[in-house]
Amino acid sequence: MSLQQQLTEIVSDAFEAEGVDRSYGEVVVSQRPELADYQCNGALAAAKSVGRSPREIAEGVAGRIDASAVIAGVEIAGPGFLNITVNITHLATSLGAMHRDERLGVDQVDDDRTIVVDYGGPNMSKALHVGHLRSAVIGESLKRIFKFLGYKTIGDIHIGDWGLPVGQLIVELEDRDPGLVYFDPEYDVAADGPYPTESPVTLDDLSEMYPVITQRCADDPEVAERARRATFDLQNGRAGYLAVWKHFHDVSVSGQRKDFAALDVEFDVWYGESTVHDRLEPMVRDLLGSGVARESEGAIVIDVAEPDDAKEFPPLLLTRSDGSYLYSTTDLATIDMRVSEMEMGAGLYVVDARQSLHFDQVFRAARKAGYAPEGVLLEHIGFGTVNGKDGKPFKTREGGVLRLGDLISLITEGARKRLDDAHIAADYPDEERSEIARQVGLAALKFGDLSNHRMSNYVFDIDRFSAFEGKTGPYLQYSAVRIKSILRKASDAGISAGPFIAPSVDQERALMLRLVRVQEIVYRAATLRAPNVIAEYAYEVATDFSRFYEHCHILREKDGARQASWLSLVEVTLASQTVLLDLLGIEIPERM
Numbered sequence: 001m002s003l004q005q006q007l008t009e010i011v012s013d014a015f016e017a018e019g020v021d022r023s024y025g026e027v028v029v030s031q032r033p034e035l036a037d038y039q040c041n042g043a044l045a046a047a048k049s050v051g052r053s054p055r056e057i058a059e060g061v062a063g064r065i066d067a068s069a070v071i072a073g074v075e076i077a078g079p080g081f082l083n084i085t086v087n088i089t090h091l092a093t094s095l096g097a098m099h100r101d102e103r104l105g106v107d108q109v110d111d112d113r114t115i116v117v118d119y120g121g122p123n124m125s126k127a128l129h130v131g132h133l134r135s136a137v138i139g140e141s142l143k144r145i146f147k148f149l150g151y152k153t154i155g156d157i158h159i160g161d162w163g164l165p166v167g168q169l170i171v172e173l174e175d176r177d178p179g180l181v182y183f184d185p186e187y188d189v190a191a192d193g194p195y196p197t198e199s200p201v202t203l204d205d206l207s208e209m210y211p212v213i214t215q216r217c218a219d220d221p222e223v224a225e226r227a228r229r230a231t232f233d234l235q236n237g238r239a240g241y242l243a244v245w246k247h248f249h250d251v252s253v254s255g256q257r258k259d260f261a262a263l264d265v266e267f268d269v270w271y272g273e274s275t276v277h278d279r280l281e282p283m284v285r286d287l288l289g290s291g292v293a294r295e296s297e298g299a300i301v302i303d304v305a306e307p308d309d310a311k312e313f314p315p316l317l318l319t320r321s322d323g324s325y326l327y328s329t330t331d332l333a334t335i336d337m338r339v340s341e342m343e344m345g346a347g348l349y350v351v352d353a354r355q356s357l358h359f360d361q362v363f364r365a366a367r368k369a370g371y372a373p374e375g376v377l378l379e380h381i382g383f384g385t386v387n388g389k390d391g392k393p394f395k396t397r398e399g400g401v402l403r404l405g406d407l408i409s410l411i412t413e414g415a416r417k418r419l420d421d422a423h424i425a426a427d428y429p430d431e432e433r434s435e436i437a438r439q440v441g442l443a444a445l446k447f448g449d450l451s452n453h454r455m456s457n458y459v460f461d462i463d464r465f466s467a468f469e470g471k472t473g474p475y476l477q478y479s480a481v482r483i484k485s486i487l488r489k490a491s492d493a494g495i496s497a498g499p500f501i502a503p504s505v506d507q508e509r510a511l512m513l514r515l516v517r518v519q520e521i522v523y524r525a526a527t528l529r530a531p532n533v534i535a536e537y538a539y540e541v542a543t544d545f546s547r548f549y550e551h552c553h554i555l556r557e558k559d560g561a562r563q564a565s566w567l568s569l570v571e572v573t574l575a576s577q578t579v580l581l582d583l584l585g586i587e588i589p590e591r592m
Helices: 003-017 042-050 054-064 088-100 130-148 164-176 203-219 221-235 239-262 273-290 327-341 353-369 404-421 430-450 473-492 506-515 518-528 532-551 560-583
Strands: 038-040 071-077 081-086 114-118 152-156 293-296 299-302 316-319 344-350 377-381
Touching: 003 038, 003 042, 003 054, 003 081, 003 088, 003 518, 042 054, 042 081, 054 071, 054 081, 081 088, 088 506, 088 560, 114 130, 130 152, 130 344, 130 377, 130 404, 130 430, 130 518, 130 560, 164 203, 164 221, 164 239, 203 221, 203 239, 221 239, 239 404, 273 293, 273 299, 273 316, 273 327, 299 353, 316 327, 316 353, 327 344, 327 353, 353 377, 404 430, 430 473, 430 532, 473 532, 473 560, 506 532, 506 560, 518 532, 518 560, 532 560
Parallel strands: 114 152, 114 344, 344 377
Antiparallel strands: 038 081, 071 081, 293 299, 299 316
C-alpha cells in the first residue's frame, strides 16, 4: 500500500468515526507544498450532505486522527481544508520498502482481463511516415503501462490490408504492366503452375503508386469504378488478385517491421483486416437474418442512433451497393474475433482523434450485434497531430510527408551533433557513440511526443527536443546516467548503501516525498490513458534529484549512516527513472 493510500485510510476512518461517509476522506498531494505534504478537501464536499459547516466537520475529523507514526501533524486551513504533514521517520520507512521491492511498491491489479491495444495501424501499401508516429509511441507506452500493472496485454498492429486502397493498387499495377499473369483471367494454377514467388513491386513502388492512383480515381469515375470492382473481386477470392495482394502484403510488412523496430516498438501480433476476411460474408448474412442489419438502397447498414443522442449518428455501412466491404466491416468482425478467440476484456484503439465518429458507430454496432457484451470495454484513445513550426501538419521542406525512417535518421543525426557540441562521450569508441546517439535521438523523439497530452497537437522542434537541458528526453537520460556514475564512484570507493534514516534537509525530504508517489502516478497514467503523466513525473523526479545532489555531497559526507541512506536514495531514484522511462519506451545509456 502506498503512502497516499495509507493516509487516505487513516483520514477515511476519521470521517467515518465522525459520522460522515468515509468516501470523503480521500487524500491528495498538497497544492501548496510549502504548507503541507498532503491535503484532504472532503469536509467542504460533505457539508451539505450532513448539514454541518465544513469547518466543524474538519475540526471533528482532525480530532479523531491518531496516527502519529505516520502523520506528524494535521492543520485546518480556510473554510475546512485538512493539511497533512508526514512523519519523516515513516517517510524513510516507505522509501526503504520501495528500495527492497523491484516493483518499487507498485501493486499489481487483481484483474484477469486481457487488454488488446490496437495501435500503429498503417495501410499495407505505404512506407511509414511521421503521421504514424503518435499511434505507435502512445500505443506502445500504454501497452507497457498496463502490462507493468499486471494485465495480460496484446499489442495488435491491425494493418489496413483488405480495403479499397488494395483494389486501387491492383488497377494501377495492371495499367502499368498488363502482361503480368495476375491479371490474366484464364490463368490456371493447376495447368500453368503457381504464381511467381518474387514480388513485382517493392514498398517504394507501392508508396509511389498509391498517391498516383488515388488522384486518378478522384479525377476519373471510370478508374474509380474499376478500383471498386477490383476490391470486390479480391474480397471474393479471385486467385490472381489474391496472389498479387500477397506480394503487396509481404513487402509492406517487411518494410514496416524494420521501421517499427528502429522505433523500438514491438507488436505481439501482426494481424490486419484480411485476418477476418473469412468472417465477413457469414457475419453480414447473420446480421441481416437477425434484423440487426438492414438493406438501404442496395447497401447493408446497421442503425446505431439512440433516442437520447445529442448529435446525429449515421448508420454503420457494412457493404456498399456493389457488395464490397469497408474497414467498418472488418473493424466489426475484428471485435467479434478478439472477444471470441483472444478473450479480449478491453480494447483500446489508439487512433487519430478525427476517427471518433467511426469508432462510436463500430462500438455501438458491436454492442447491438452482441459481439461485445457490456462487460467488455471498448475505448477510442484519440490523439492530436504533429505539426511543423507553421502550425500545420509536419511536412518536409519540399512539402511532402516525411518518412518515419527518415525522421529517425534526422533526429539521430541531430543527437550526434548535440553530443559533439557538448563534448559528451567524445573519447568513446565510434560504435558506442553511434549507439548512444541512437538512444538519445529516440528519447528526444518519444519524449517530445509523450510529454504532451495525447489529445493536444504539438509542434515538432528537433532543436528543442534534442537539448540536454529542460524538459526533454536527453535531459532525463543524462540525469540517469549521472546517477549511474555516482553509484560507480561509490562502489569504487567502497561505499555501500544502507538503511534509510529520516531526512535532514529540505532537498532530501522533497525527493523522498516525490519518489513515494510512483504508484499513484502509474495508476493515474493508466486510468487517464495518458503517458504524459509519467513523462511529467519523471522530469519532476530528475529535477528534485538535481537539487538534492547539489546540496547533499554524497561521496564526501562524513556521517556514515547518513551517507549510506543517501546512497540508497540514489539507488531508488535510478530504479524509479529506469522503470518510468521504460514505460515511455526510452532506454538509458550505460554511460555518456
